[in-house]
Amino acid sequence: MPKRNDPGRRPTLADVAERAGVSAMTVSRVIAGNYPVAPPTRSKVLRAMRDLDYVVNAHARALAGATTKTVALVLDDATGPFFAFIARGVEQQATSEGRLCLLCTTHGDPERELAVVELLREQRAEAVILVGGAQDSETYTERMSAFARSLDKSGSRLVLCGRPSPGPDVPATVVEYDNEGGAYAMTAYLLANGHRRIAYVGREIGLSTTDERIAGFRRAHADHGVALDESLIRPGTFSRESGAAATEALWAERTDVTAVFAATDMVAAGVLKALRGRGVRVPEDVSVVGFDDIPLASDLTPALTTVHVPHEQLGREAVRLALHRGPDQDDRVVLGTHIVIRESAAPLRP
Amino acid sequence: MPKRNDPGRRPTLADVAERAGVSAMTVSRVIAGNYPVAPPTRSKVLRAMRDLDYVVNAHARALAGATTKTVALVLDDATGPFFAFIARGVEQQATSEGRLCLLCTTHGDPERELAVVELLREQRAEAVILVGGAQDSETYTERMSAFARSLDKSGSRLVLCGRPSPGPDVPATVVEYDNEGGAYAMTAYLLANGHRRIAYVGREIGLSTTDERIAGFRRAHADHGVALDESLIRPGTFSRESGAAATEALWAERTDVTAVFAATDMVAAGVLKALRGRGVRVPEDVSVVGFDDIPLASDLTPALTTVHVPHEQLGREAVRLALHRGPDQDDRVVLGTHIVIRESAAPLRP
DNA sequence: CATCGTATAGATACCGCTATCTGTGATGCT
DNA sequence: AGCATCACAGATAGCGGTATCTATACGATG
Numbered sequence: 001m002p003k004r005n006d007p008g009r010r011p012t013l014a015d016v017a018e019r020a021g022v023s024a025m026t027v028s029r030v031i032a033g034n035y036p037v038a039p040p041t042r043s044k045v046l047r048a049m050r051d052l053d054y055v056v057n058a059h060a061r062a063l064a065g066a067t068t069k070t071v072a073l074v075l076d077d078a079t080g081p082f083f084a085f086i087a088r089g090v091e092q093q094a095t096s097e098g099r100l101c102l103l104c105t106t107h108g109d110p111e112r113e114l115a116v117v118e119l120l121r122e123q124r125a126e127a128v129i130l131v132g133g134a135q136d137s138e139t140y141t142e143r144m145s146a147f148a149r150s151l152d153k154s155g156s157r158l159v160l161c162g163r164p165s166p167g168p169d170v171p172a173t174v175v176e177y178d179n180e181g182g183a184y185a186m187t188a189y190l191l192a193n194g195h196r197r198i199a200y201v202g203r204e205i206g207l208s209t210t211d212e213r214i215a216g217f218r219r220a221h222a223d224h225g226v227a228l229d230e231s232l233i234r235p236g237t238f239s240r241e242s243g244a245a246a247t248e249a250l251w252a253e254r255t256d257v258t259a260v261f262a263a264t265d266m267v268a269a270g271v272l273k274a275l276r277g278r279g280v281r282v283p284e285d286v287s288v289v290g291f292d293d294i295p296l297a298s299d300l301t302p303a304l305t306t307v308h309v310p311h312e313q314l315g316r317e318a319v320r321l322a323l324h325r326g327p328d329q330d331d332r333v334v335l336g337t338h339i340v341i342r343e344s345a346a347p348l349r350p
Numbered sequence: 351m352p353k354r355n356d357p358g359r360r361p362t363l364a365d366v367a368e369r370a371g372v373s374a375m376t377v378s379r380v381i382a383g384n385y386p387v388a389p390p391t392r393s394k395v396l397r398a399m400r401d402l403d404y405v406v407n408a409h410a411r412a413l414a415g416a417t418t419k420t421v422a423l424v425l426d427d428a429t430g431p432f433f434a435f436i437a438r439g440v441e442q443q444a445t446s447e448g449r450l451c452l453l454c455t456t457h458g459d460p461e462r463e464l465a466v467v468e469l470l471r472e473q474r475a476e477a478v479i480l481v482g483g484a485q486d487s488e489t490y491t492e493r494m495s496a497f498a499r500s501l502d503k504s505g506s507r508l509v510l511c512g513r514p515s516p517g518p519d520v521p522a523t524v525v526e527y528d529n530e531g532g533a534y535a536m537t538a539y540l541l542a543n544g545h546r547r548i549a550y551v552g553r554e555i556g557l558s559t560t561d562e563r564i565a566g567f568r569r570a571h572a573d574h575g576v577a578l579d580e581s582l583i584r585p586g587t588f589s590r591e592s593g594a595a596a597t598e599a600l601w602a603e604r605t606d607v608t609a610v611f612a613a614t615d616m617v618a619a620g621v622l623k624a625l626r627g628r629g630v631r632v633p634e635d636v637s638v639v640g641f642d643d644i645p646l647a648s649d650l651t652p653a654l655t656t657v658h659v660p661h662e663q664l665g666r667e668a669v670r671l672a673l674h675r676g677p678d679q680d681d682r683v684v685l686g687t688h689i690v691i692r693e694s695a696a697p698l699r700p
Numbered sequence: 701c702a703t704c705g706t707a708t709a710g711a712t713a714c715c716g717c718t719a720t721c722t723g724t725g726a727t728g729c730t
Numbered sequence: 731a732g733c734a735t736c737a738c739a740g741a742t743a744g745c746g747g748t749a750t751c752t753a754t755a756c757g758a759t760g
Contacts, residue, residue: 010504012716023740028718037739055504058472060716063745067409067470073453079439081645088428091455100469101595103423103453105441119450122408122418154405156362205363240649269649275653295431299590299619301626362746373710378748388708410746413715 022050031056032066062124071123071319072102074116076132081266081294082311086131086161089315090156110143117147121154127322129159129315136208141166148172157322162313164208165332173325176320179209182307182337183216184260186289189305189339191224194348195287197257197258201246202236202263202270212265213291217261226260233241238263243270251278258286258348265297266288268304283346293340302343310335313334361402370398381406405574406608412474416696421450421669424466426482431616431644432661436481436511439665446628447673449476460493467497471504477672479509479665486558489514498522507672511664514558515682522658523675524682525668529559532687533566536556536611536639539689541574544698545609545637551596551621552586552613560613563641567611593620601628608636609700615640618654633696644691652693660685 017024024043029035029334031046037045048054058068071094074115094101099250102125106113121274124226128151130144144166146156152171165174190198200217204210214233221228234250235243243262247270250257262268268290275282282302290297290306297304315335325331352674366455367374372391379385380395387395398404408418421444425433437453444451452475456463470478480494492514498508502521510516515524542549550567554560564583565667571578584600586592593612597620600607612618618640625632632638632652640647647654647679 013718014716024717025719025741026739029739032718038738041739046652054469054498055468055505057413057716058474059409059417060745061472061718063407063408063413063715063747064717064719066746068469078441079434084429087453088455091453093426095455100473101453103437103441103451105438105445108719118405119418121405123450124407124409150403153403296646296649299646299649364746374747375749376709377712379709382748386707391709407746410715413717414746414748416717623738 010057011054012057013054013230016045016048016052018052019052020044021199024206031191035311067124069126070102070123071099071127071322072104072120072123072129073315074104074106074113074120074130076106076108076158078105080132081296082292082309083131084135084313085294086318087310087314089317090129090319091315092312093316093319099319104178112145117151121151121156124154125156127157127159127319129161129318129322130163131161131315131318134162135206136164136211137206140164144172145170153303157325159318159322161318162209172331173318173321175314175321175335176333177309177314177335178337179212180216180219181215182291182309182339184339185216185339186291186307187220188216189341190223190259190287190289190345191220191226193287193345195234196226196348197229198259198261199234199250199257199258200234200261200263201234201243201250202238202267203233204237204263205235213263232257232291235320236263236267240266240270240273243267244274245270247271247274251275251280258343260288260289262290265292265294265300265304265306268306268344269296269300270298272304283344284349287345287348289339289345297340298342300344305342305345306340307337308340309337352558357484359565360407361404362407363404366395366398366402366404369402370485375443376597391573397465412464413579413674417474419449419476420452420473421449421477421672422454422470422473422479423479423665424456424463424470424480426456426458428453428455431646432642432659433481435644435661436665436668439662440669441665442477443663443666443669447669449669449673463493467501471501471506474504475506477507477509477669479511479668479672480513481511481665482513483554486514486561487556490514491631494522495520500589506580507670507675509668511668514557522681523671525671525685526683527664527685528687529562529571532641532659532689533563533611534570535566535687535689536641537567537570539691540573540609540611540637540639540695541570541576543609543637543695546698547575547579547582547607548609548611549582549584549607550611550613551593551600552588553583554587554613555585563613582607586617588611590616590620592616592625594624595620597624598628601625601630609639609695610636610639612638615644615650615654615656617640619646619650619658619692622650622654628688633694633697637695637698639689639695649691650694653691655695656690657687658686658690 013024013027017027029037070343091101100201104116104245106116106344148170151158158172160172160174232245235245260271262271268288271288280286293306293308297306351365363374363377366377377395379387380392423440441451454466456466480529498520501508508522510522510524584596586596610621612621621638640654643656643658647656663685
């Protein structure tokens with residue numbers, strides 16, 4: 001441990017004070033700028049600071065009260081296609097509010113998730129933002145409630161971003177986007193284009209996201225007076241491979257489908273690949289649409305018509321809501337989604 | 351500011367000590383586990399900690415010496431296509447070494463970059479990892495040297511990841527990847543496939559990355575005894591749009607080119623789009639290759655033959671080298687690159 | 701029985717900074 | 731002149747931990 005007289009240690013307030021021939025308090029005041037200091041004194045202090053290349057100790061400062069606060073972002077995995085956008089939103093907003101941004105990942109491991117939350121409690125993070133699809137189970141709700149309460153007690157705020165709310169009386173902030181509405185709009189678009197046998201590919205069971213999207217899918221059918229063939233809702237995961245496999249299976253079974261609603265853009269990429277393999281033309285023979293609007297969507301051939309999710313804004317709102325909380329502030333926000341029309345969907349040809 | 355007797359404040363060591371009927375030191379020892387504590391005492395303390403839901407204050411702990419150290423990752427922009435992979439590598443390695451990971455972005459603004467480095471100095475970050483292409487200028491070298499020295503004085507280590515080294519006597523660690531070798535291998539592959547008029551699209555001037563890739567491009571031509579037509583090296587930026595525009599311009603000028611080496615995968619996406627627009631088939635008429643091997647590469651149609659850059663490993667090495675430094679440890683590492691053959695390049699057809 | 705080592709717990713002094721209170725000359729006002 | 735006011739700087743006391751030294755009880759040892 002460095003002692004006061006260790007020659008190699010970093011300079012402290014006291015060192016600057018000594019060099020400038022003033023008290024430590026005066027130096028602190030020059031830095032904070034919240035108290036009058038006579039110009040000559042100020043410049044002597046600034047001089048000394050520069051000479052010693054002084055840097056305040058953020059930890060000491062935090063301990064003494066005037067903290068540089070921190071916002072933490074917790075992801076499953078940093079390489080998820082849209083996490084980057086949420087991260088950008090979080091980082092932007094955090095920076096613009098003068099906060100630092102911590103990044104942690106859990107790899108979907110509940111054990112690690114717990115450890116990370118605990119660590120962030122120690123760090124006294126102002127907000128802990130959990131992002132990413134979660135199984136909407138009893139266990140999940142309980143876990144999140146526990147996290148929320150425990151973080152609340154340490155003065156932090158839990159923010160669930162794109163995840164279901166654990167309940168109304170839990171001290172957490174929720175930022176979601178309109179899955180149901182997006183799916184409704186997209187399905188309606190396909191129906192309006194004459195499609196009647198639309199497959200939904202990539203129903204990942206137990207995922208709240210999935211349930212909401214399928215609800216929109218159903219509602220659109222109902223509103224348009226089209227009977228929904230339940231066997232057209234195909235199970236799968238949110239991966240390219242799953243999309244391809246489900247498409248293969250579907251086409252092996254029947255070929256009367258005229259449009260495919262992929263659960264995500266990634267799934268759509270798999271669907272397109274499988275269809276191309278079978279010689280099915282998109283959108284001439286079959287229309288394909290996705291969900292998410294990640295950059296990949298516009299790089300696919302044909303460019304994917306999809307539902308836009310405001311990922312970046314999601315991140316920004318998460319930070320904003322967590323930091324500016326008050327009686328008139330909402331603890332739950334649902335951001336809108338909308339469809340983006342590109343080239344992968346077309347009117348039904350007779 | 352919370353006072354000792356503020357009822358809503360977070361519990362401290364003293365609170366736990368009081369509840370357990372022991373001294374604060376004993377509690378500290380139970381937590382640290384580095385000193386014998388009698389079993390009955392230990393359990394009393396553990397009990398009290400649980401009752402109060404006690405969490406140590408990381409700041410106080412850092413101030414007193416036993417710090418939870420931090421590694422900082424500084425990016426231009428979190429949404430860059432491969433930043434996510436570097437971030438994953440950094441985060442993984444940092445976590446496995448028991449460090450937290452801070453994330454900052456600069457948006458290419460030198461002002462912000464300076465501010466961020468200053469902030470990280472205050473945070474006493476153990477390592478500051480700067481990622482991303484940089485203009486290789488006099489100014490850059492000076493800036494980085496200054497950062498390196500200034501961070502060094504505050505006990506931090508500067509790591510330049512995928513950026514040029516500012517010089518041998520600067521206290522910084524450099525982790526690069528073999529741009530020249532990758533470009534050489536790819537060019538050699540095209541030449542071996544019979545291509546003789548290969549365009550290099552996306553020469554972003556002043557970027558060290560570009561210079562190295564072009565050097566490999568040149569060397570391969572020389573080694574294969576093929577004269578390089580300098581007018582085939584086309585300027586541009588690392589964007590899809592630039593790739594498309596450069597391709598349009600090139601084809602307007604001449605149509606004898608049989609292969610295009612795009613500076614990055616993103617540029618390649620633009621090249622493919624432009625060629626498709628002109629009815630040029632890939633790889634039948636023209637071969638197209640890229641550089642980076644981001645996920646997009648395998649989603650393009652046709653799947654892109656490209657140079658693989660070990661982004662994730664880059665991030666891991668950055669952290670590893672910064673933390674384990676010693677006399678026998680290198681301060682500069684160059685990771686290998688290799689080509690990944692997919693479907694966008696084919697032998698020249700007569 | 702005096703002496704000593706050992707195991708355990710407490711006391712004390714910082715770590716580097718800020719909040720708050722306490723001076724102290726210079727100035728303004730009657 | 732006498733006194734309140736003001737602008738500024740210093741002294742002091744924590745923030746919540748950890749390192750290090752000291753104190754005490756107790757069994758072992760000669």
